[in-house]
Amino acid sequence: MEKDIILKAENISKQYRLGQVGTGTLSHDLNRWWHQIRGKENPYLKIGDTNDRSTKGDSDYVWALQDINFEVQRGEVLGIIGKNGAGKSTLLKILSKVTAPTTGSIKSRGRIASLLEVGTGFNGEMTGRENVFLNGAILGMTKKEITSKLNEIIEFSGCERYIDTPVKRYSSGMTVRLAFAVAAFLEPEILVVDEVLAVGDAEFQKKAIGKMQDISKGQGRTVLFVSHNMAAVKSLCTRGIVLENGKIKFTGNIDESLDVYSDNANSTEHSVVFDSDTKRLGTGNIQFISAEISDQFEKLKYEFSIGDDLNIKFKLKNNTNEAKSEVGIQIKSSDEMPIFHIMGRDSNFELNHITEQEEYIVSIKDIRLFPGIYTISLTSNTTTGHQIFDSIENALSFQIMDGGKYTIRNLPRAAGLFFLNPEWKKL
Known part of the structure; x- marks a missing residue:
């Protein structure tokens, strides 16, 4: 049976320059431009240290991600796990098109809804209700579609009393509740969720995980999930990717992935x-x-x-x-x-x-x-x-x-x- 691939990452790499805002010095920019007009590769792609935050490197350039390749099938729940600094959030930002990869490409079919940080895409001066319509429009929804889901979104978020209050007066927990409800109920083909759910209380985390299970199993939609809560990853995900220093160390079923992550995070010495x-x-x-x-x-x-x-x-x-x-x-x-x-x-x-x-x-x-x-x-x-x-x-x-x-x-x-x-x- 042919695979129904909804998301594909091909040779994704992301390079950053340390200690600088932007691409670096003027001479580096001119050098890139000179190579580009001659049809040659960016010269700074050949340099740079591996993304290992525990060691001091020799280069001003660091690879946050290197040569990432994977496919995600429709209806699959993919867990992306790894230590802090392994490149998980950078990968999700690239998949969500918040930032562009240095090399490689992302191919997706359908709308992508992202929940990467508390209040992503929210305007603090606008009310909760207005932000629901704003986020829905960003996701490509019509006003009629958003209105039809509005009551469900507000009820799920538990913010009904404050829905007409400016979001800047919300707590971080209230903000993430509303943001998740918008992302989940406006029916994207791909839902991308970072560690942000950890901000919510235990009751909301349980509701959110249940909703993600409904999205993937009941509605056949795709979820990409990053968390350091391994119990949540195990209960929700069907397959896992283990990142280490910006590279894929392992990909396979979620139990094997958790074992590799645990093996990686702990000493294997006796x-x-x-x-x-x-x-x-x-x-x-x-x-x-x-x-x-x-x-x-x-x-x-x-x-x-x-x-x-x-x-x-x-x-x-x-x-x-x-x-x-x-x-x-x-x-x-x-x-x-x-x-x-x-x-x-x-x-x-x-x-x-x-x-x-x-x-x-x-x-x-x-x-x-x-x-x-x-x-x-x-x-x-x-x-x-x-x-x-x-x-x-x-x-x-x-x-x-x-x-x-x-x-x-x-x-x-x-x-x-x-x-x-x-x-x-x-x-």
């Missing part, structure tokens, strides 16, 4: 030493020095099978002669769903500190998680839990590869989270 660069919270009375994971044979490893033991060993330093503490270990899935939380008290174990540095090991026997990538976060606090000494998010990660000693059947993430093999009997 051991880690925490230093001054480690991101942590707490008073510092007691701090984690190091941590490692191993199997039942005490072999340090990152990859495990169902049925293996998972041993988590960590070393603590007592900086203020605390007599006792409590350690919590949180394990989450790649979409940041908490799986379980372990504390010593649950196993009738107390951390009584005698020396400055002490080492502990927690053994999880016969681990039963489905294949996928999981993260381990560590917290040290008082026994009452009222004061946090040290907290390190995503200190380590591990991957469950297969069914191990229990099964050779395929165990996709969509099928479940925990593997069980209870006793079966015929009665």
Whole structure:
């Protein structure tokens, strides 16, 4: 069956000049013009650093995006995920035709509605009602079409009481509610949504995700969605693109994409030493020095099978002669769903500190998680839990590869989270 492609990105790249407004110096502009009239390529396309914000480059030019190619089918919900600075918002701005690519082209069929920043396209001096008509006109809707949807838009936004008040007096949450309602109800063929939904409260986020599901499944329209809320991405999207330093690292089904993103965002080492660069919270009375994971044979490893033991060993330093503490270990899935939380008290174990540095090991026997990538976060606090000494998010990660000693059947993430093999009997 022939694919119904509604959006296609071909060789998209975007270059910026750092520290300058515009294209750079006059000499650079003249050089570009001289190459253009001779039919030659822009000379500055051959230079520039990769978009890695964590390193200092040698060039004034940086590639926010490089050689991006993908296709989106009608009715598909595509999640675009990656770290901050990976190029997600730049890509959406190009797809929405807010900015032009340096090289490459975008081909689309139908209207594109974008929700990239709070209040995008809104005039603060105009009322909410007037902005609905303004945004509808920008999207190519007639006044009659907008009027027919007006009541639904206002009701969904929850801003009915303020609809005739200038938007400049709206809170950011109210603004995004109205902006999303306009974008969703005026029936674009392609809806582009950035992290902006995070501004709304939990109730509105739930409504917005439900509406996007209706748009894609019920109405057969296409949604491009960027978010750092991996649970929302997982529940909404059917396919994912993982961006890293302005390039596509992976494209595939959403579960695989989330695993690649989690693998990319967390250490794949089986051991880690925490230093001054480690991101942590707490008073510092007691701090984690190091941590490692191993199997039942005490072999340090990152990859495990169902049925293996998972041993988590960590070393603590007592900086203020605390007599006792409590350690919590949180394990989450790649979409940041908490799986379980372990504390010593649950196993009738107390951390009584005698020396400055002490080492502990927690053994999880016969681990039963489905294949996928999981993260381990560590917290040290008082026994009452009222004061946090040290907290390190995503200190380590591990991957469950297969069914191990229990099964050779395929165990996709969509099928479940925990593997069980209870006793079966015929009665």
